[in-house]
Amino acid sequence: MKKHKLVYKISCLFILTLILSGCWNQSQIEERAYVIAIGLDNAKDENQIKLTYLIANPEYGSQIQGGGTKEPPHEIISFVTDDLTTSRNAANVVISKEITYDLLTVLTVSQEFAKDKDFIRWMYDTTKDPEIRRDVHLVVTKENASEFFKKNEPKLETRPHKYFDMILDRGVETGMLPSSELIEYFRITEADADLFLAMYGTTKQNDDENQKRDNDNFTAGEFRYSGQTNTTNFAGSAVFKEGIMIGKLTADETRTTIMLNDELNATDVLTTYTDPFNENYRVATRVNKTKRNKVEMDLTARTPTIDVTIPIEIEVLSAHSMVDYEKDISKRKKLKKSIEKEIRTKIENLVRKTQEEFKAEPFGWSLVARKKFLTIPAYEEFDWMKSYPDMKVNIKINVTFGQFGRQSELPNEKEIRD
Amino acid sequence: MFKNLITKYMTTSKEKLYTQQSSEEAISIKEKDITSNLDHTTSTFKSIYSYPNNSDVKFRDIQIGGINKKAVLVFINTISDTDMIEKQILNPLLLNEEPSRKIDDLISAQSVSTAKKIRDILKEINKGNVALFIQGEKQAFIINAANFQGRGIEKAENEVSLIGSKEAFNEKVMTNISLIRKKIKSEDLVIESTTVSKRSNNEVYYVYVKDLVNDELLQTVKERIDQIDIDSIQNLAILEQHIEERQKSIFPTILNTERPDRAASFLEEGYIVLLMDNSPASLVLPATFWSFYHTAEDRYVRLFYGNVTRLIRMMAMFIALFTSSIYIAVTNFHAEMVPPDLLLAIAATREKVPVGAILEVLFMELAFELIREAGLRIPGPIGPTIGIVGALILGQAAVQANIVSPIVVIVVALGGLSSFAIGNISMNFTIRICRFAFILAAGAFGIYGITALFVVGIFYMVSIKSFGVPYLSPLTPKYLSSGDTIFRRMLKNEIFRPSYLKPKDMKKK
Numbered sequence: 010m011k012k013h014k015l016v017y018k019i020s021c022l023f024i025l026t027l028i029l030s031g032c033w034n035q036s037q038i039e040e041r042a043y044v045i046a047i048g049l050d051n052a053k054d055e056n057q058i059k060l061t062y063l064i065a066n067p068e069y070g071s072q073i074q075g076g077g078t079k080e081p082p083h084e085i086i087s088f089v090t091d092d093l094t095t096s097r098n099a100a101n102v103v104i105s106k107e108i109t110y111d112l113l114t115v116l117t118v119s120q121e122f123a124k125d126k127d128f129i130r131w132m133y134d135t136t137k138d139p140e141i142r143r144d145v146h147l148v149v150t151k152e153n154a155s156e157f158f159k160k161n162e163p164k165l166e167t168r169p170h171k172y173f174d175m176i177l178d179r180g181v182e183t184g185m186l187p188s189s190e191l192i193e194y195f196r197i198t199e200a201d202a203d204l205f206l207a208m209y210g211t212t213k214q215n216d217d218e219n220q221k222r223d224n225d226n227f228t229a230g231e232f233r234y235s236g237q238t239n240t241t242n243f244a245g246s247a248v249f250k251e252g253i254m255i256g257k258l259t260a261d262e263t264r265t266t267i268m269l270n271d272e273l274n275a276t277d278v279l280t281t282y283t284d285p286f287n288e289n290y291r292v293a294t295r296v297n298k299t300k301r302n303k304v305e306m307d308l309t310a311r312t313p314t315i316d317v318t319i320p321i322e323i324e325v326l327s328a329h330s331m332v333d334y335e336k337d338i339s340k341r342k343k344l345k346k347s348i349e350k351e352i353r354t355k356i357e358n359l360v361r362k363t364q365e366e367f368k369a370e371p372f373g374w375s376l377v378a379r380k381k382f383l384t385i386p387a388y389e390e391f392d393w394m395k396s397y398p399d400m401k402v403n404i405k406i407n408v409t410f411g412q413f414g415r416q417s418e419l420p421n422e423k424e425i426r427d
Numbered sequence: 428m429f430k431n432l433i434t435k436y437m438t439t440s441k442e443k444l445y446t447q448q449s450s451e452e453a454i455s456i457k458e459k460d461i462t463s464n465l466d467h468t469t470s471t472f473k474s475i476y477s478y479p480n481n482s483d484v485k486f487r488d489i490q491i492g493g494i495n496k497k498a499v500l501v502f503i504n505t506i507s508d509t510d511m512i513e514k515q516i517l518n519p520l521l522l523n524e525e526p527s528r529k530i531d532d533l534i535s536a537q538s539v540s541t542a543k544k545i546r547d548i549l550k551e552i553n554k555g556n557v558a559l560f561i562q563g564e565k566q567a568f569i570i571n572a573a574n575f576q577g578r579g580i581e582k583a584e585n586e587v588s589l590i591g592s593k594e595a596f597n598e599k600v601m602t603n604i605s606l607i608r609k610k611i612k613s614e615d616l617v618i619e620s621t622t623v624s625k626r627s628n629n630e631v632y633y634v635y636v637k638d639l640v641n642d643e644l645l646q647t648v649k650e651r652i653d654q655i656d657i658d659s660i661q662n663l664a665i666l667e668q669h670i671e672e673r674q675k676s677i678f679p680t681i682l683n684t685e686r687p688d689r690a691a692s693f694l695e696e697g698y699i700v701l702l703m704d705n706s707p708a709s710l711v712l713p714a715t716f717w718s719f720y721h722t723a724e725d726r727y728v729r730l731f732y733g734n735v736t737r738l739i740r741m742m743a744m745f746i747a748l749f750t751s752s753i754y755i756a757v758t759n760f761h762a763e764m765v766p767p768d769l770l771l772a773i774a775a776t777r778e779k780v781p782v783g784a785i786l787e788v789l790f791m792e793l794a795f796e797l798i799r800e801a802g803l804r805i806p807g808p809i810g811p812t813i814g815i816v817g818a819l820i821l822g823q824a825a826v827q828a829n830i831v832s833p834i835v836v837i838v839v840a841l842g843g844l845s846s847f848a849i850g851n852i853s854m855n856f857t858i859r860i861c862r863f864a865f866i867l868a869a870g871a872f873g874i875y876g877i878t879a880l881f882v883v884g885i886f887y888m889v890s891i892k893s894f895g896v897p898y899l900s901p902l903t904p905k906y907l908s909s910g911d912t913i914f915r916r917m918l919k920n921e922i923f924r925p926s927y928l929k930p931k932d933m934k935k936k
Contacts, residue, residue, distance in 0.1 A: 035759045035760055036759065036762075037758070037759065037777070037783055037784060038758040038759070038762055038770070038777055038784065039773075039774045039775075039778045039780075041762070041774070043767075043770070043771065043774070065771060067770075067774035067775035067778065068775040069775075109762070111763040111770070112763075112767045112770065112771075114767075140763070142763075168771070170767045170768075170771070171767075174767070
């Protein structure tokens, strides 16, 4: 009898725990609407935003037995709301399923809104919602985000999560886009020393004919292309200072920044440099950074100096001048010097731009600078962001050559024409 | 009112019962010794055996030649070797011409013994032996002539091995002992027998290697078996349930194997093996978790082959336990854990399914268990239909009818398939039952539930003992052994016998 009582009590406890916990968080996978991308725009009222949801249609593109579907790959809804969290309920006026941010990969912000002084308040909404991951990419668009989503129509990767995943990751690999995860935005904003770079994209073509576009020197919208494809393009970066957008960098400048910043990483950079033997031609190269930069600082001097040595490995893929670099050491030396000089000028221009225009740097140098101080108050007193514009930055490039293409032998141009 | 109903039912049912009868008289007769009066003895036995109603009991009156005495042979012809009785007992007795010879010298059978008590004589006759009563003798001669019918040695069916020996135990215990003796040719191999049940007189044979086995362990096993107080124990499977420590436990603690080579290798480690008539198997005890996880083949194939098989089996065990429950946990609680492509694919397939994920999985699991159970019980000739019914109707048609999503079919089929990789039937049941527990835990608490249940399960497993030996030894708690647990070592590195058995000789070499 005593034993029975015990069993009875324990089973009661067990049943109670079942009632008390679990199940509440339970929600069926097919009863949720998966938001792939969120767009933020200015609303008329200062305390409100215009929110855009890009919701994926799970049924699209899957071959289900028992009847497929002719539904579109996604649906887009824009509305004015107070914040990112309560908006989920508001959206249910139109959307039939529970809104979830589980698959959120992209947070898109219009350029106009990103420059708003209150922008940072809205960004901190994303830190409160447990469903929003910190590795969501921040993308700044030239036009309104709501418009951007409407015009964005990928032809092949029609499933939205796939499209954004692929194009943004590929952009980071080629160095045309910076890696711009939310966590970095918050880290850099809170450290209050460096600049944060966000991806830059648009669906609008820039019609300015006079702009110099060669040599990757463009931002999204300036790259000219034709054909039957998507109007969306991503290139370059938006520069954020203290959480607010202050400018833009071109794709080439973004690549240079990645070269300088060891925290950023581009694995597949193909670019061209002027051929020292014939100014008309350019040498096609693959740029690898195998080692970390050497950053040395002297912050005690009246004019603090930064000495940066950048080791770069270059593979020459093709040279239209048909100069035989592989066999001739002296020619290689000349090429090395020429490339080093070209990169140095590029970097120096960028550094000057950051010092004069942005008055802060996106190269992550403040992390190195911190180590030069004994205490945090000392570092804070130095005020990196304020001191940076007056610093003297010395750049040293150290180019080493890798392979010279698959076939090393080149025919003599004159002999062929003979 | 309820009480009234019960009492009413009780009284009415009692009236219909037969009148109580007692077998006390018969029992008291059996306790007596036989007398020298042959006719009296014969009539006593005839009445005990209900002769001539009992058709296979034979009473053969003879006149022994030479000494000229009347005698009666009593035996049951269905369980004795009649050929042998004729040639080695009847012929020498009838054809004898020398008056001075003793009965022992007349009979040419292998063994002859004597018995006085009626009960003892009956026991021998029931074993298939011949009882010879002679006029004027106060004892009966018992001549060994037992020959029970049974099948011959056949291939192992449940524990198949590709390159090991193919013989399996059969229902004759003598054959089984012979199979073990064939593998351990040693004077230290002892086969002791004892009678466990009171009415059916079933015998259990302890098999052990005298100079290896721990005497205390052997004593524990014997005590456990002696404590059984029951009329009949048909076979080892029943015996197993009588002697195991936790009868309500979900984990098996005694290994049942049909392979003589496995039994022999356990004997050589210091384990004890039990054999019985009517059981085409042997019981190995004490058993640890690992003995259910291993197969004979693991040791027969080369080191890497054996270990890869074990790795696959271990993975299969986890897959069988967790696939369904992880599917439920992930789709109901942790959607963010799944890669987007898979998540959307699952969401898309679930869109038209009418029931929740838990019900869906439970339904499919139930269907799978049904196919398995029905497939086992179905008569041979219609066996193939079960495959068609299972695969086509339950798999494809259920998906096409939007009753289950195709991913659930994959998940359940994968789990079901994996559960077959665990060869031991008891462990197979354990895993299958646990799987349902995990599904329910996942349905209620998600991954947290799965983890909690797994932790509790591990706690429980550590607490189990089989005849004093911890279930997970030698892994937890750590014991010196040959290291044959999840993986096995090279044979030359297997130096020690398992020390949790406390064998008399620790070193194998």
